[in-house]
Amino acid sequence: xxxxxxxxxxxxxxxxxxxxxxxxxxxxxxxxxxxxxxxxxxxxxxxxxxxxxxxxxxxxxxxxxxxxxxxxxxxxxxxxxxxxxxxxxxxxxxxxxxxxxxxxxxxxxxxxxxxxxxxxxxxxxxxxxxxxxxxxxxxxxxxxxxxxxxxxxxxxxxxxxxxxxxxxxxxxxxxxxxxxxxxxxxxxxxxxxxxxxxxxxxxxxxxxxxxxxxxxxxxxxxxxxxxxxxxxxxxxxxxxxxxxxxxxxxxxxxxxxxxxxxxx
Amino acid sequence: xxxxxxxxxxxxxxxxxxxxxxxxxxxxxxxxxxxxxxxxxxxxxxxxxxxxxxxxxxxxxxxxxxxxxxxxxxxxxxxxxxxxxxxxxxxxxxxxxxxxxxxxxxxxxxxxxxxxxxxxxxxxxxxxxxxxxxxxxxxxxxxxxxxxxxxxxxxxxxxxxxxxxxxxxxxxxxxxxxxxxxxxxxxxxxxxxxxxxxxxxxxxxxxxxxxxxxxxxxxxxxxxxxxxxxxxxxxxxxxxxxxxxxxxxxxxxxxxxxxx
Numbered sequence: 001x002x003x004x005x006x007x008x009x010x011x012x013x014x015x016x017x018x019x020x021x022x023x024x025x026x027x028x029x030x031x032x033x034x035x036x037x038x039x040x041x042x043x044x045x046x047x048x049x050x051x052x053x054x055x056x057x058x059x060x061x062x063x064x065x066x067x068x069x070x071x072x073x074x075x076x077x078x079x080x081x082x083x084x085x086x087x088x089x090x091x092x093x094x095x096x097x098x099x100x101x102x103x104x105x106x107x108x109x110x111x112x113x114x115x116x117x118x119x120x121x122x123x124x125x126x127x128x129x130x131x132x133x134x135x136x137x138x139x140x141x142x143x144x145x146x147x148x149x150x151x152x153x154x155x156x157x158x159x160x161x162x163x164x165x166x167x168x169x170x171x172x173x174x175x176x177x178x179x180x181x182x183x184x185x186x187x188x189x190x191x192x193x194x195x196x197x198x199x200x201x202x203x204x205x206x207x208x209x210x211x212x213x214x215x216x217x218x219x220x221x222x223x224x225x226x227x228x229x230x231x232x233x234x235x236x237x238x239x240x241x242x243x244x245x246x247x248x249x250x251x252x253x254x255x256x257x258x259x260x261x262x263x264x
Numbered sequence: 265x266x267x268x269x270x271x272x273x274x275x276x277x278x279x280x281x282x283x284x285x286x287x288x289x290x291x292x293x294x295x296x297x298x299x300x301x302x303x304x305x306x307x308x309x310x311x312x313x314x315x316x317x318x319x320x321x322x323x324x325x326x327x328x329x330x331x332x333x334x335x336x337x338x339x340x341x342x343x344x345x346x347x348x349x350x351x352x353x354x355x356x357x358x359x360x361x362x363x364x365x366x367x368x369x370x371x372x373x374x375x376x377x378x379x380x381x382x383x384x385x386x387x388x389x390x391x392x393x394x395x396x397x398x399x400x401x402x403x404x405x406x407x408x409x410x411x412x413x414x415x416x417x418x419x420x421x422x423x424x425x426x427x428x429x430x431x432x433x434x435x436x437x438x439x440x441x442x443x444x445x446x447x448x449x450x451x452x453x454x455x456x457x458x459x460x461x462x463x464x465x466x467x468x469x470x471x472x473x474x475x476x477x478x479x480x481x482x483x484x485x486x487x488x489x490x491x492x493x494x495x496x497x498x499x500x501x502x503x504x505x506x507x508x509x510x511x512x513x514x515x516x517x518x519x520x521x522x523x524x
Binding site: 161162175258 | 318319320339341342343345347349351352353354362363365366367394395396410414
């Protein structure tokens with residue numbers, strides 16, 4: 001009788017983590033960038049060095065210029081995102097719960113959703129003026145649609161068994177909405193918030209490039225006009241940080257709001 | 265509380281909009297504090313019957329009556345579901361309180377009542393767990409506690425243990441009987457498992473396959489408390505044999521047609 005060891009196939013089934021590589025990749029890219037710009041192969045007008053961008057950013061922070069732009073942009077985003085999210089959840093919930101509203105609302109949303117929201121900015125400026133209102137409005141619109149559609153989908157995908165269980169224990173319409181449909185939709189609502197955060201950043205920059213005298217979008221466009229590539233890069237880095245921060249914040253919020261998914 | 269199901273029929277439209285007769289002329293009674301099991305082959309309308317009793321469906325013909333005094337604020341029925349149907353966003357404690365919330369019981373009282381049934385069902389120490397953190401057996405304890413907490417006159421159980429493994433199922437059956445010995449609800453217990461039906465019930469209603477009608481009502485002459493040792497007794501085996509002989513050919517037909 002021949003003896004043979006059990007085959008070792010475990011290697012294919014585990015995915016190893018590489019903590020060093022995670023940091024090394026990003027750090028390597030920055031170092032490469034710095035070195036390339038130092039050799040003078042790439043003129044700073046095209047691509048300033050990372051250290052120059054950092055220095056410029058610190059200088060702008062000291063002068064208070066940076067804070068002004070960031071605060072202005074944050075105000076626009078906060079207002080637009082907040083209004084859009086609230087309206088989106090309310091409409092999505094209503095359309096998801098009531099058959100009549102679904103019949104009315106679905107075709108309207110389907111017809112208006114594909115319009116690129118930035119194309120509406122000129123119209124919004126015509127209606128609301130060149131001031132804050134039109135910028136906030138375009139962000140509100142951009143956030144409203146993903147929120148409404150996601151909330152609606154979440155409500156419609158609420159487990160029928162849970163609805164039956166709730167009804168069997170005497171739950172009324174309002175109880176069903178509050179205690180079954182809304183919590184069922186919550187994961188989709190958060191997915192919508194994350195989508196909306198990306199959209200609102202995009203629309204913010206676009207709106208600020210078209211018609212603004214402050215804000216990060218203005219900073220980027222203005223720096224380009226003046227050939228100040230370093231300041232332009234500061235704006236881009238800021239936007240990337242803003243995107244990272246909003247995603248991180250929403251993920252944290254999600255873990256608090258959906259504790260039953262936390263360690264699933 | 266006594267349940268009288270009198271000549272009840274129910275049909276519904278299936279996915280291809282054909283009428284499917286689920287139940288036809290079903291008549292039986294469940295006496296107060298009796299535990300009656302309903303068995304039948306796949307697609308005999310067992311779940312339809314429970315939904316009718318819970319008021320989640322309305323019969324096309326016939327009547328369903330609950331006879332007997334009902335204390336104010338006490339619902340006639342509460343249901344225990346096969347797939348547990350716990351709210352994933354609620355802790356065990358909060359799930360048990362759900363029915364009480366809907367009956368308008370004040371928060372403090374709710375907590376006290378829930379605590380009592382959590383202890384009774386052996387959930388002590390698991391109050392703050394979410395359903396996904398509990399085993400199947402523990403989840404169904406929550407389901408049972410949630411139903412018992414509203415103090416229903418009739419407990420409706422829809423294959424409550426069929427999603428559990430065989431060992432857990434046996435233990436849960438005995439535990440349910442022990443709990444029932446204290447709470448004494450009228451219980452209508454639907455299952456496809458003949459052994460389970462005979463082990464649990466005072467009488468077993470045997471349904472035919474679709475359209476479901478009552479083939480026979482088989483009494484189980486085993487004393488209580490029921491214990492595992494009875495599974496080998498002649499009375500037990502005789503009842504199992506009788507029920508199986510009633511539904512064997514029908515189950516075979518159902519298998520051939522792939523009916524669900």
